[in-house]
Amino acid sequence: MDDQKLADDVYAVQMNPETCACKTSLQVAYFVLDNAKYWYVNFIYNFMYKCLDMNKLHFVEGDTDSAYWAVSGDEDAGHKQQFxxxxxxxxxxxxxxKYxxxxxxxxLLDEKKILGLAIEREGTEMVALAPKNYYIKVGDKEKIKLKGVNQNTNKITKEQIxxxxxxxxxxxxxxMRLGxxxxxxxKISTEKNGITGCHTKAIVLSDQSCCPYVFGLKASDYMVQ
Known part of the structure; x- marks a missing residue:
């Protein structure tokens, strides 16, 4: 259910639709769910490492089936130069x-092909705290992704990040939501930590490096040089 505040005691309420349109086939959806992480590292190690200069690439943020990279290419070629x-x-x-x-x-069919990649966003600046938690500047526009936070009622800025x-x-x-x-x-109000250094998918070190969870190891067991 979606709602929009019109006045102090007046809300416009719209019920979520019972049907939706999806251009992704079920085969693709299930394949991504089952194989995304394998194909993720397959692309990095069997393609990127073999043909790209990884000293000019920096992994910024990623999730199940997406990755954002900082590319140090030609500064005069603009931010859409890709690799x-x-x-x-x-x-x-x-x-x-081509694969x-x-x-x-x-x-669209070529863009959505199984095991294929597509450009999600291209920008000139990006700061990420965790998956689904980042700031990116795309052209003249600024985009902040903050999962779980209603940005219509919470003003989030790059400076806070x-x-x-x-x-x-x-x-x-x-x-704020209606129930x-x-x-x-x-009207239900829920308070939560919107921007925090806590990262539940990896161990974050003092220099912002993210390390995998390994049984028996804590953040203090990693060394930062």
Missing amino acids: KYVIKNQQFYDENA FFPTIEGD MDNITNGTITTCTN QKNYQMS
Whole structure:
């Protein structure tokens, strides 16, 4: 159920639709769910490491089936140059890129092909705290992704994210929603930590490096040099 505040005591309420449209086939959806992480590292180690200069690439943020990379290419080529200026093995790239990237511009089926990759966003600046928790500047627009936080009622800025990295400042947020029980509509307020250094999918070290969970190891067992 979606709601929009019109006045102090007036809300516009819209029930979620009972049907939805999906352009992704069930075969693709289930394949991504089952094999995303394997194909994720397969692309990195069997393609990127073999034909791209990894000294000019920095992994910024990733999730189940997405990855954001900082690319140090040609500063005069603009932010949509992709990997063009960091290719170290052009022959390998030309022979294998077609298996990953779209080859037909504007063709949705080609873009959605099984095991294929597509560009989600391209920008000039990005700061990430965790998966689904980042700031990116795309052209003149700024995009902040903060899972679990209603940004319509909580003003989140890049400065708050940077303050968390620099000073460890935690930003609390309040989510407001409408709930109905026994035919009685109520306004429910939920307070949560919106920006925090806590990362539940990896161990974050003092220099913001993310290390995998290994049984018996704590953050203090890792060394930062």
